[in-house]
Amino acid sequence: MNDTAPGADLHPGLDLANSRVTAPGGLVTDLIDTPAGATRWLAERGLIPAGAELREACASRLRSMREQIRALLNARVGQLEPPPAALREINFVITHVPTAAELHWDPALGLHRAKPHPTDQVVDHALGVLAADTADLLTSADAERLAACESKPCQRFLLRTGRRQWCSVRCGDRARAARAYARKARLVP
Known part of the structure; x- marks a missing residue:
């Protein structure tokens, strides 16, 4: 499923x-279930530099962040207190997450600023962007539009626009077909 949910x-x-x-x-389709998948997902969104390559430990951290974000979104949608561990x-x-380039000394360059780019710091930065964005989403006006897709078994989230209740056309078609089948089944004795 390559289509993105609204928002x-x-x-x-x-x-x-x-x-x-x-x-x-x-x-189940998991776009970040492997280090290569996690690398591709982050690179496609401009969250890691070209040529970065994640290892399993970093991919695992990304999957863990996903679960924490899902827990917070589920709590918001369900109007529940957010899980303390996720917060x-x-x-x-x-x-x-380091927000500024560090100050370094090199005899040839003198004092200079440089951002280190070992993989773990690249992943720290990406996770920081994702965490900050989630915090922004949950505290913005968009939080009122946050919803879970109403087509089972889909577990995606979306920002509602109008009366839209599904994350994709595919989920909407599936939900409408299920309702039509249920109506037909009730009419048949």
Whole structure:
């Protein structure tokens, strides 16, 4: 399923939450289930530099962040208190991301500023962007439009526009077909 849910193009945190999709029949598509998939997902969104390559430990951190974001989105949609562990993790990531280039000394260059780019710092930065975006989403006017797709078994989130209740045309068609089948089944004795 390559189509993005409404709002995912504006909020990378929402997009990350939707990176694992369950389709009818229990078919699961996980865009970040491998280091290569996680690298591709982050690169396509401009969250890591070209040529970066994630290892399993970093991909695992991205999947963990996805679960924390999903927990926060589920709580918001369900009008529940957010899980404390999810809040702690999001806040930890937001506050531990370096925002400025470090000051270095090199005899040939003298004092200069440079951002280190080991993979873990690249992933720290990407996770920080995703965590901050999620915090922004959950505290903005868009939070009122946040919804879970109403087509089962889909588990994606969207920002409602008008009366739209589904994350994609495919989910909308599936939900309408299920309702029509249910109506027909009730009419048949």
